[in-house]
Amino acid sequence: MRLKLLLTTAALLAGPVLAADTDEARMNALVDQAVQRYQLPGIAVGVIEDGKVVRRITRGELAVGEGAEINDDTLFKIASNTKAMTAAVLARLVQAGTLRWDDPVTKYLPQFRMYDPWVTRNMQVRDLLIHNSGLGLGAGDLMLWPEPNRFDRNDIIAGLAHLKPTGSFRADYAYDNLLYVVAGEVAAAAAGKPYSVLVRQEIFQPLGMQRCQVGEWSPAELGNIARPHYRDGNRNIAAAADPARVDDFPSMAAGGIRCSLNDMLRWMQVLLDPTQAPGWLDTTQRRALWTAHMPMPISQRLRDWDNTHFLAYGYGWRLSDMDGQWKVAHTGTLSGMYSSLALLPDARNGVVILINGEAEDARTALMQAMLKRYTAPAASHDVLHYAQRMDQDAAQRRSAGHVRPAMPDRQPVTPSVSGNNTGIWRDAWFGEVQLCPHDGALRFSSIKSPQMSGKVMHSGQRWFVAWDTQGEDAEAWLEFSGDAKHSVMRMRAIDPEIDFSYDYQDLQFQRIGDCP
Structure with missing residues (x-):
């Protein structure tokens, strides 16, 4: 009886330890x-x-x-x-x-x-x-x-x-x-x-x-x-x-x-x-x-x-x-x-x-x-x-189609084909960006957000920005409308799974001047 009691007590003491270990x-x-x-x-x-x-x-x-x-x-x-x-x-x-x-x-x-x-x-x-x-x-x-x-x-x-x-x-x-x-x-x-x-x-x-x-x-x-x-x-x-x-x-x-x-x-x-x-x-x-x-x-x-x-x-x-x-x-x-x-x-x-x-x-x-x-x-x-x-x-x-479109024909936009889209653009809250020639290519660069800079590319007839540091999942289409006097540039995310903090859809740029 004494041995049984000791064994039972030992088992009760060991039980919680074993459970904790498990x-x-x-x-x-x-x-x-x-x-x-x-x-x-x-x-x-x-x-x-x-x-x-x-x-x-x-x-x-x-x-x-x-x-x-x-x-x-x-x-x-x-x-x-x-x-x-x-x-x-x-x-x-x-x-x-x-x-x-x-x-x-x-x-x-x-x-x-x-x-x-x-x-x-x-x-x-x-x-x-x-x-x-x-x-x-x-x-x-x-x-x-x-x-x-x-x-x-x-x-x-x-x-x-x-x-x-x-x-x-x-x-x-x-x-x-x-x-x-x-x-x-x-x-x-x-x-x-x-x-x-x-x-x-x-x-x-x-x-x-x-x-x-x-x-x-x-x-x-x-x-x-x-x-x-x-x-x-x-x-x-x-x-x-x-x-x-x-x-x-x-x-x-x-x-x-x-x-x-x-x-x-x-x-x-x-x-x-x-x-x-x-x-x-x-x-x-x-x-x-x-x-x-x-x-x-x-x-x-x-x-x-x-x-x-x-x-x-x-x-x-x-x-x-x-x-x-x-x-x-x-x-x-x-x-x-x-x-x-x-x-x-x-x-x-x-x-x-x-x-x-x-x-x-x-x-x-x-x-x-x-x-x-x-x-x-x-x-x-x-x-x-x-x-x-x-x-x-x-x-x-x-x-269901929620996937980034394939763009195998990515090519840089050259200044010679950029037309009236080059220049300085301004959004009311994001501030100024430049769409200007640099080293034979067109570049997008933000004044207040320097990391929002990259080469302007095209896929077919559509332009987009390939960022220097943000990666392909953050790339954005560039869309132009209006005339030479009242030009508007909008941005849209290419990847439907993009992080919501890239709120390109809230931007509306007005062209305010020529490239320096």
Whole structure:
């Protein structure tokens, strides 16, 4: 009897350990599947269960081939996961009585203008955060991207007045970045401090997020920074290293913060459990962040994968149901770097994924596989299952004609055949571009966005721009209309799967002069 009791006790003690080991092995296996399936240069994954950090998993290098490994303190660009931090800064200011969610934007930024004067007067601080402005998807993003460029925050605020809406104010959801830039400036004006100072003061310092960076900072002094990577066939190519000093660039409040895995886990813990930082954010403001302020359309994928019935945008967060559980999440996308963060608040569980490569499908498949362990464990699948389903979706889009047209006859446009299309052109918000001869060919070059430069080519009778640095998936048709006195140039994306931040459709250039 005594031996049996000892054996039973040992088994009971060993059971949870064995289960933990099995769970750890499964999570490691899922991460490894994502790395191998999508040939990722590097990744950092963190998992929280019942408010406690239970896993930190890192793989790969800061820059491929250079040997420095990613760890828990490596800095990643979190991109649009910045939006939740911008919203939290505003919530802290509301809590302090510095501003109100329903204050008009013009109270703090008198120069603020939208295309419609009525919208200008009625745009409230809360409206800046929930993508209900009536602007089209990604409208004006070419003032933010590609970086670096010469647009500043004043240019962005002034440019909004020239962006024509595609819908009615507060009627429909369309994701935008520019109004988060405005939100950052509202916070700065209300508090009398720059946005970057407010983020450090209201979030990083009180929550102990020690490695996070915002505004101007020194990569050379900080070190351990993941570099973005681009795909070249089967290879990952590291982007150039950061300069010795990173500037406080205009899109900071929309997607400019960098954090480590440890920082993001601390952020998640505080959001899941108020006792982690008593008094930091009261119940009213926590509820405001995670209230469904703007309904969002539910994709067929969400219906099929998660049995989703509800989807909406809060203040910097997407809110939904996943297999009957409440989910609060967001993603972040910058060229060469992807992030994803998801919380299941009722169970105080969460997952964060940081990747320094082109990894849209990778983050989707991995996050899905990780979350299903909590929302539908009996029906959970691995990364390869979701990768296959996305491949099938992509094949269906291609068969339906959603594919970049083949252009085997690409040829440079020479100055001798360019006619009246050469010259200096101007768009009201994007500014001037030149379409001028250079080294025997015609080139497109932007004054305020130097990376938007490239050779003008033709395929058949159609002209397009082959960018020097942006790649074929971002190339754009050039379309001309009008007469010699009133010439108009428009741009259209060639690839139907182009990133929405290349908002060529919002540009309308007028010819204003000859080439210098």
